[in-house]
Amino acid sequence: MLAAESVLLRRVQTVYVDGTSASGGGTGPALRRLEAELLARGHVLSPRLHAALGSLAPEELAAAHARLVGLADGLLGSDRSHVPLFRRFPRTVPRNTEALYVDRVFAFLLQQPEQPCVLCGEARTVFPVSPCAHLVCRLCWDGSDYAGCPVCHRRIDADDPFLRPVRAVGAAKAPVPGPLRLLRLGTDRAADATAVVDTLLARRTPLSPQDRDDLLTLLPLTPVGRGLLPQDIPVRETKATVLGALVREAPDGLSVRKLLTERLTTATDVLRLLTVLSGGDAGLVTPSRFTSPPRPLRRELLSVLDGLPTPYLVEDVLRHPTAWKRAAEVLHPFEHHARHPRAALAFAVLRGTAVDSGTAFGAALLETAAVHPDAVRVDGTRIRPATWAGRLEQAVAEGDAGAAAALAGERPGELVRRLDQLLRLHTTEALEPELEKALLRGLPKVGPGPLLSALGALRVRAEDRAGRRRVFFPRGEVTRALAVPERRTPLPAGLVTATVTLLQAEVLRRFAAGEPYELAVLDTGLADLTVPFTERSTAKALVAVPRGSMQNLPEGAVLRLFLHWTEPPGNRTDLDLSVAFFDAEWKFTGLCDYTGLVHGKDAAVHSGDLTSAPAPRGATEYVDLDLERLAERGDVYAVPLVFSYNNVPFEELPDAFSGFMALPAHGPRDASYDPRTVRQRFDLAGDSQVCLPMIVDLGRRRTLWTDTHLPSTGGFQSIGSHGGGVLAAVARDLWEQFGSGSRTTLWDLAVWRAAARSAEVAVISREPEPALLRYRRRPDEDAAAFAARVSSGEDGEEHLPHPDPDAAAAELASGRRVFLATVHGTVGPARASGTLYRLFPGPGEVSEALIRVTAGDMVAELE
DSSP states (O other), rough: OHHHHHHHHHHOOOOOOOOTTTTOOSSHHHHHHHHHHHHHHTTTEEEHHHHHHSSHHHHHHHHHHHHHHHHHHHHHHTSOOOSSBBBBTTOOOOOOOOHHHHHHHHHHOOTTTTTOTTTOHHHHHHETTTOOOOEEEEEOOOOTBBBBBOOOOOBTTTTTOOOOOOOOOOOOOOOOOOEEEEEEEEEEEEHHHHHHHHHHHSSSSSSOHHHHHHHHHGGGGGGGTTTTOOOOOOOOHHHHHHHHHHHHHHEEEOOOOHHHHHOOOSSHHHHHHHHHHTTTTTTTOOOOOOOOOOOOHHHHHHHHTTSOOHHHHHHHHHHHHHHHHHHHHHHHTTTTTSSHHHHHHHHHHHTTTTOTSSHHHHHOOOOOOOHOOOTEETTTTEEOOOOOHHHHHHHHTTTOOOHHHHHHTSSSHHHTTTTHHHHTTOOSSSSOOHHHHHHHHGGSSSSHHHHHHHHHTTTTTSSSSTEEEEEOOOOOOSOBBBEOOOOOOOOOOHHHHHHHHHHHHHHHHHTTTTTTEEEEEEEEEGSSBBBBOSSSOOOOOSSSOOOTTTOOOOOEEEEEEEEEEOOOOOOOOOOEEEEEEEEEEEEEEEEBBBBBSEETTEEEEOOOOOOOOTTTTTTTEEEEEEEEHHHHHTTEEEEEEEEEEEOOOOOOOSSEEEEEEOSSSSSSSOOOOOOEEEEEEEOSSSSSSSSEEEEEEEETEEEEEEEEEEEEESSSEEEEEEEEHHHHHHHHHHHHHHHHTOOHHHHHHHHHHHHHHHHHEEEEEEESSSSEEEEEEEEEHHHHHHHHHHHTTTTEEEEEEOOOOHHHHHHHHSSSSEEHHHHHEEOOOTTEEEEEEEEEGGGSSSSSTTEEHHHHHHHHHHO
C-alpha cells in the first residue's frame, strides 16, 4: 500500500489520512512540525488535508508524520545518506589535485607497518583503516574531512577511529526557494488509482519505465487488476504488461483462455506476453531468455497463433526471428503440428525447415502451404515467405512512386514512417495522386506518435541541410544517439507544404472531437518543450521533462550536480560524476572530475572521488558549478557525464540516481543534501555505463535535457586523455539536432488543441516585453488558419503589455472553462474549470476543478 501511495503522491499529489478521530489533538506543535518538515521538502498542505491531519489523535498524527515525510524524502532522494569524500565540501577540497595524487601514490607504495610516515616522518601516527587496510597517517590526513580512505578513496566503516566529527564551518545561507507542490486530501485510493490506470491504458504511445512501474503498482487496486479490462488498450506493449500480470496471478473467476483469445490479435502479441511472463521487456528491445510455460498455457498460445490470418502470422514471426526461434524452444510448435498446422507452417518458414513430402510431417506442411499462396511459396525443399515488406522495397528500389504509395497505403503506420522516402520518389512539387489518396485514406488510422514525428521532421525538409548531421534514437533499453551526415537533398517547398497541411489537418480533426473550452491560455515558453518521444526508454525523473527540451536554469548562481549510488553486495562499484567544459566553437576548455577537483578559480569544484559504495550508506559525489565565474572565464557549454569507472552496468546497482540543485552564489555552503533545493532527480538504470543527462549553456543559463546514454568505449570514461573531442562531437550533434526545429513541440500541440476547441486564445508572452496577446477566431477562419495566426504571435485582436501577464491571464480565465497550458503552474484562475498542463508546479493547481494532464496525456488524445 505504501508503494501505491508513493505513486499517487508523485502523480496526482494526493495524500490519504486514515483513522481520523473526533477528539482531534493534532492541531498544536506536532502538526506545525509536520508542516515545517514538508515545507522544507517543497510540499504544502491544502486546507482540507490540514484539517484532516488536525483531527488525528497524537499517536495517529505521529504515524502520519513518519509516513508523509518518508514519502516526500523518497521522491526527492533525501532518504539516503549523502556524505561526499570531503565532508566539509566545498571549503576543504584540495586545490592542487596533482599534489594530492602524488601523496596518495607515495603512501600506497612506500608506507610500511610500524615505520614513520613517508610524508611527514612522524612515528606512531600510521594505522590501517577499515576495510581496505591501507596505512594512513593521522597527521597528514584529516579524519574530520575524509569519508573514505585517503589512499584508495573506498568508503570507510562508520566506526573506524580514523573518522572524527566534522567541525562546523558556519551556517549556510538560506537555499534558493524552489517550486512548492500542493498536497491534496485523497478519500478513495482505489478510485484515484483507477483513474491513473485508465489514463495509462488509454495512452497511444509506449509507456515510460516509470509509467510502466506505476501501472503495475496500482493495478491490484483497480477493476483491471480483477480482469475487467477496457475494450481497447491501444499500445500492445502496455496490453502485454497487463495480461502478463493477470496470467501470472489470475484473479478468482477469470477465464485465462477467454482472455487470451480475445486480447491476443497478432503473433507479436503472443511473443510479448511470453516475454513478460519470462521476466523480459514487452517492447522486445533486448533479447529474452524464455521460461517454459505450463502445458495448458502453451496449448492456448499455439491455438491463438493458429487462429491468425496466415500472411500476417508469417510476416509477424519473421519480424522478430531471433526471439521467435528462442520461443519455439519452449512452445514446441511441431509437437502437435496436426492440431496447429498454420502455426507449424510459420515456424517452418522461420527456421528454414527442410520439407520431405514422403513424411507425414512434410506432407502436412506442403498441404498447408498450398492453401496459402499469399503468404508462402515452396522453393524446392524449403518453404519461403512472400511478404508485403518485400514488395514495397522492390517498388521503392524501382522508383515507382505510384506502386510504392499504393502498397504503403495498405498499412497506414508504415505509410507515415516511410513518408520522407516516398516523397523523394516525386519528380514534381505536387503530391502524386496515389500518395495523396493513400494519405487521406490512411491518416485517420495512424497512431499519434508517428503522426507527430512525421509532422515535425517534414516541415524542415525544404531547407538545405547539406553538411549538417542527422541524429537517430534507435529503439533500445536505454536511449542512445546515432549521428550520420545529412546526404538527402531538400524536398520541393510546395511538396512539403502540401504534405504538412494534410498531417496538420488530421491533428486538428482529432483534437476537434473533444469537448470545447470558452478560453485557452497558452505560454510561449512551451516552444522550448518537445513532444515526448521514445518514452519507453526515458529515465524515471522527479520532473518529467521531455527529451530534447530546453529550459532556463533555476534561480541561484550555483548549480550543484549530485550523484548517489549503492553497490551490489560483494561487487565494488565506482561511479564518477564529471563535467567537461567547451567554448562557443565546442573546443575543449577544461574538466572538473576526479583528476582535477577544481576548474578555474573555484568556478567548478568536485567533492572528491569515492571508489566504493557499500550498503546501507552508499556513496555521494557533488560538483558545484558557479555559473557566473564559468561564464567570465569563457566557458560556454558544460557537459556533465555519469559513468561507471569499473564497467558495472547501472542496472546491476540496487540504488543509483543523479540530478541537480540550485544554491545561492555567496555565503558558506556545506556538503548537506537539502531536499528543498532539488530541481531534478533521475534514476540511473538499464544496460549502460555512461549517461549524458543534459547540456548546460552557461552564458544564457539554459539547459538542454538530453537523457542519452553513450557507449563505454570511445573515450567517454577518460575525457581528459582524449581532449574532450569525442564528447564535444556528440554534444554538438545533440545540441544542433534539438535546435533544428525538426521536432514537434508542446507549443505546437497546445496551439492545435486550442485552435480546434476554443474560439478565444490568450497567449502569455515574456519577450521582448511581458504581455498578454488575445486572439478570437474570425467568422470565415478555419481551425488551421486560426492556429497559424496564434502560432505566429502576430495579427491578434489585442496586445496588452502587462508587468505580470500570468496575473492578467488568471483574471481573464476566472470563472470560465479553460484549457491552461504553461511551463510553470503560475496561472491560478479563481473558480475556473477545465484542463491544466504544466511542467513545474505552481498556484494554478489550487483549483481542484482543473484536471491536470501530462504531455503524454495530450498526445494520447489524438486517437
